Amino acid sequence: MEHKPECCDFCSSSGVSVRFETQQFEYGGGDDAVLLTVDVPVYHCAACDSSYTGEEAEDIRHAAVCRHLGRLTPEDIRAFRDQYSLTQSDMADLTGHGIASIKRWETGNQIQNLAIDRYLRLARIPQNIQLLKQMESARHSEPAFKTNLDARQLQESLDFKLRPSKQHKVA
Structure with a gap:
């Protein structure tokens, strides 16, 4: 999405x-160095004869690196969320990845590693997203841990205390 600046970043002229x-x-x-080629928007100010790129160019370069590495781009990850009407928080709950990581992948502040990229690609498949939703629903419907203890066993477990550790001298 191109966003033409209203004025020059250097002289504030409107002739951009x-x-x-x-x-x-x-x-x-x-x-391992490779040369990547991209087409980026370049802004030129007629008043001060300055040329510069903006955030859009950085996003384009980042996407080129993702494609070179064979990884989903930030736009691909956002499109995945949008396809299933998921917020970043919903996606974090569903996939088990932290919301901060999802934000970093979507803003281009970090490229996901190969394992996560493969996981996200698999998660985009409708049957797999349905399975993830079922797993998340089941996770919330059952207690994480349950046991059948009678009253005496329950009291014993509540009375349990760790013994103090013995201090060992290091020679």
């Missing part, structure tokens, strides 16, 4: 135009 430019950037380091 936008054009798409093909750029290359290096991802990785050493022998």
Whole structure:
């Protein structure tokens, strides 16, 4: 989603135009470094002759890295949530991943590792999302731990105390 600035970031002039430019950037380091190519919006101010990119360009570069790594992009993850009308909190409950992680993946602050990426791809399948919903529902309907103790056993378990540990001298 392109967002043309109303004024120049440098001189505040309103004479800003936008054009798409093909750029290359290096991802990785050493022998693993690769050159990725993207088309990004570049803003140009006629008043001060400055050219610059914005947040959209960073999002495009991030998506290119995700595609290079074979990972879902932030947009893909948001689309998955939207497809099933899930909030970030709902998705966290459903998948067992923390809401902070989901926010980082969707904002592009972190790329999910391979195992999580595969899990998210599998979770997008309708039968699997249904299974996850059933698992989450069952998790809330049964106590996490239950036992059948008579009154005497219950009292003994309540009276249980750990023994103090013996201090060992280190030579």
